[in-house]
Amino acid sequence: MKKILVVDDAGTVRMYHKKILEDVGFEVDEAVNGLEALEKALINDYDLYIVDINMPKLDGYSFVKKLRSSESVRQSPVIMVTTEAEEKDMHKAYENGANFYIVKPVNPDELIKVCKLFLGETYE
C-alpha cells in the first residue's frame, strides 16, 4: 500500500484529495501546513507528497526546499497543487525541487493518473 501525505491548510481540500486517493487504494495521511508535514515526514515513510503552496507557518515552496536539503528524510517525489497557473510559480516549484505541478481545482481523474505514474501503479 503506497502512502501519500496530503498537505493543505484547507480541510475541504484535504478531504477531497483524501477521498479521491483512498478510493483507488492509496493510504493517505494529512498535514495542515508545511511544518507539520516536515514533522510527519521525519517519522513516517511517505512515497509521495501532495502539497499546497499557500499555507501558514511554512508554505509549499519552503517545505520542498527543506525536504530536499534534509539528509535524514526519504526523498520522495513532491507534487505541488495551487490555484496559480502562472509560469513563474511553476518554475519556482521546480527550482525548489518539486517534481510536478497541478492546478486547483484538481480534476480527480488527472490526480489519480499522475499519482499512479508517480507511484508505479498500473496506468490505464
Place this chain on the structure above:
Amino acid sequence: MSNPLLEQFIIESRDFLQTISEIIIKLEEKEDAGLLNELFRIVHTLKGNSGLFDFPSMTKLLHAAEDLMNLVREGSLSYSSHIADILLEAMDIVSIMIDEIEASGSPSLSSVQSAEEKAKKIKESFLKTSPKKESEIKEKSEKKEHIQLEHVFDFSVIPEEFRMKAVKEALNGKKIILIHYTPEAECFYKGEDPFYFVRNVPDLIWARYYLREEVPDPSLMDIYRCITDFEILSTAEKEELTEYFKYVLDQVKFIEIDVTSLIFPQGDKNGGPVYEDFINDAKTYLKEENTIALKNAVTTLLELSSSELYFASALRWILLLIEHLPETKDYIEALIEAIKTMSMPVFTFKEKTAKETELPDDFIKVIKIQKKVLEKARLREDRIIRDNILKAVTDVIENALFSIKNTKLLNEFKTIKQSQENIDSIIKWIDDKLPESHYQKETISIAPPLKKEQPPADRTTSDVSEAPSQKEAAVAVSTKVLKVDEAKIDRLMNLIGELVVAKNTLPYLARKVEDLYGITEIIKDIKAYYSVLNRIAEDMQDAIMQVRMIPVSLVFQRFPRLVRDLSKKLNKKVNLIIEGEETEADKNVIEALSDPLIHLVRNSLDHGIESHEERTAKGKPEIGTIILRAKHEADHVLIEVIDDGKGMDPEEIKIRAYKKGIISEEELEKMNDEEALNLIFHPGFSTKEISSELSGIGVGMDVVKTAVDKFRGSVKVKSVKNQGTTISLSLPLSMAVSHVMIIESGERRFGIPMDSVAETVRVHKERIHTFKGKMTTVLRDRVIPLFYLNKLLDIEKPHILNEDGEYAVAVLNIAGQLTGIIVDRFHGTADIILKPFTGYMANLRVFSGTAIMGDGSVLLIINPEELIHGSGN
C-alpha cells in the same frame, strides 16, 4: 445536504469569513504586515475551496478581493477604512451565499448578481487592467471552461439514432467533432443569433443547448443576456468549422471524438431472454467472417425483441457495424460481449498498432518536467540538495516506467542509473528517449467543478457514506476540536428528552402495580431500578447539554463590526468593551440572543451615547463606552449591555407612556422608578418620537422582551440620568428539559414552569380581600393580587376548598411581581420536554406548549406571564 464535502466547505468557509472580518477590523487599528499576509492567505484559500464547486460568481468575487489584497500587500495600495469596507462588503455577500448554499444547495440569483457586480466594481476601481490583458484573462477563463468539458460530457445524452449517424460517417472516413459553444452574454447586442447559427453548422449531426446559469424564477430572467451553452456534434472538417466559427473562435472548443465513445447500447436491461445460443453463434460467425449468417442471426432476433430493450439496441449497433466488416470486427465483438454481460461494451483493442509503441501523453509530460527539474537542480550549489533532487527524480522516472509497463525502457533506465547516476546522464537519457517532437506544450487541465450533489465522474465525493466516520467529519484544527453536525446533536437531544420522559413511566407503573395487585416487594425493586435509571438519564442529559453549550463569543464577535459601522454612520466615537465572551450557554439560547442584543447595542449607540459636543459639554470623556458583558448566575446566563450615555428619566418615560395611553393617571402617580423604566418594554413604546433609521422603524424594546420571554428569561433595566443605562438579560443555560409543577384545577391538570413558581401556600378564604373588584391577600407583609385559575382559563367550576376552608395558591414571580393563582391542588413536580404549539394552536398564547407524561397523557403547560397579563387583567 448529503454531500459531506459541501458540508465541510460550508463549515470551513464560515470559520474563514469570521477570521477575515476579525483581521480586517484589527488592521484598521494598526497596520501589520503579518496580519495582512494572513488575511491574503485566508481569502486565497477560501477562493481555492470555492473553486472545487460550481459557484463561479463566488469564486470571481473572492478572486477580486484577493487581487485587491495583493495590491495592499505589495504596497502599491495603502490599507484604508475604505478598503476595509469594500472587503467587508464582499465577505458579507460571500457569507450570504454560503447560507443560501447551505439552505438550498446554490446561491440565489440576487446574491449571484450582487457578487458579480461587486467583483466588477472592485476590478474597475482598483485593478486597472489594460484592455488587452482583460481579454487575455477572459480568454484564459474561457479556455478553462472549455477544458472542463472534456471531462463532463456524457455521450448518453445523444440519442442512439444520432450516434449511429455519426458513427456511419466516421466509418466512411470522417472525423467526429464535438463542439462546445459558449456565446457571450452580450451577443444579442452584436447582432448574433446563436440558435440560428448552431442550426446551420456544417454537417450537423446533433446539437443541444442548456442554461449555464440556474434560473430559479423565469420572471426574473434578463432576456437580453444570453446564458445558453451549446453542444454540437458535427462531421465537418476542422478547417471548415474553424471558418464557420471564425468570428466567435474564442467562444468555441472543438474536441475530436473517438468513434468508440459513441458506440454503446441504450435501453431497458430487464426483460427479453438472452439467448446463449445466439451469443455463441454470433461469435462463431464473426470469427469465420461469415457476414451473411451473422446478419441473419441478428436480424431474426431483432424482429423478435421489443425495440426498447438494451439488448435490441446492441443488435441494432451490430447490424450497422456489419456493413463495415472487417475493420469493425472488434467493435462487434465488444457488443456481443456487452449483450452477454448486460453492461457497457469494453473496447480493449488498440485502434492502431502504431499506437502501441507510443508513450502516453501524461507519461511524456511527467518525464519532461523531470528534465526541467534536473536542469534547475544542476545550478544548485549545495551537493545534498542536488543529490536529493536527483534521487526523487530517478524515483519518479522509474515508477512512471513501471506504471506504463514499459519493461524495455525500464531496464535501460536501471542500467543507466547503476552505471552513471548523475544529473547530466539522466538528462541525456531523457533527451534520447523523448525527442522534442514528442513534446507537446504543457497544458494544464482543469477539473470540472463539482456539480452540486452530482459530482462529475463516478469517482465522487458524495458517495462517502451518509454517516462519515468521525475521522472524516472531524476537522483537525490546532485545538483538536471535533466539529459535529448540529442535526446529530439535536437528534441526541431529542432522544435523551424522550428517555427522560420514558423513565417517568416507571414510578407510574409501580403505583399501578401497588394499587391493582398490592405486591410490595417488586415495588421496591422497581423504585430502586428507577433511581438508577434516573441517575444515568440525568447524567446523560447533562453530558449532552455540555456538548450543546457554545460560548457567547459566537454572538459577541459580530459586535465590533456592528459598532464600528454604526458609530461611523452616526458620527459618534465609541469604545466597545467585551467581557466574559467565553461564557457558555445552550446553542439555542445563544442564537436567540443575537437579535435582541443587536437591538440593545443599536439603542445604546443611537439613543444612549451622546454626540461629541454634548459629551464634552457635560464634562464626560468624549469617547463613549459600551460594555457587552456575559457571566453565569446560578443556572442562568446573564448578559449585560452597559453604556455611559445619557440614561433615561423615569418621569419622562411615565409621562410619555401616559400620553400614549399605556398607563392610567392613577398608575402615573403611583409608579416607582423601576416600574417606570420597565415601561420601555411595552409594545408601541419608543423613547424617540421619530424613530431613527437605525433602531428600526417603530420597533421598540418590546422585541427584546418577546425574545427573552420565549426562552423564559427576564430582562431588567437600570438607568441613571446622564450616567448611562444598564440592561441585563437573564436566560436559562439550556431549555431542553424543563421542570414544571403540576397543578390541578377544575379536574384538569396543568404544568407551571418551576422558574416562575415562587412558593405554594394555603390561603384561608377569610384572608382574601377584594378592593375595587380585585382580589388580594397579604403574604409575609406584602399585598399580592390573587386570581382564580378557573376564571382565567374559562373553566366553569368553582375552586375547591380543603376542610380547613383554605385555597391552594401558587405564588408566581412574574418579572419581579408576585401574583397568587388559586388552584384546586398540587401534584408535585416533573421533568418534561416542552413541545411548543405549532400552526393554529400557536395562537393560544396562554399555554406555551404541551408535554407527554409518563402515563402517556398530555399535559398543557401554562405560560404564567400571558396568563396574568394577556387576559386583560
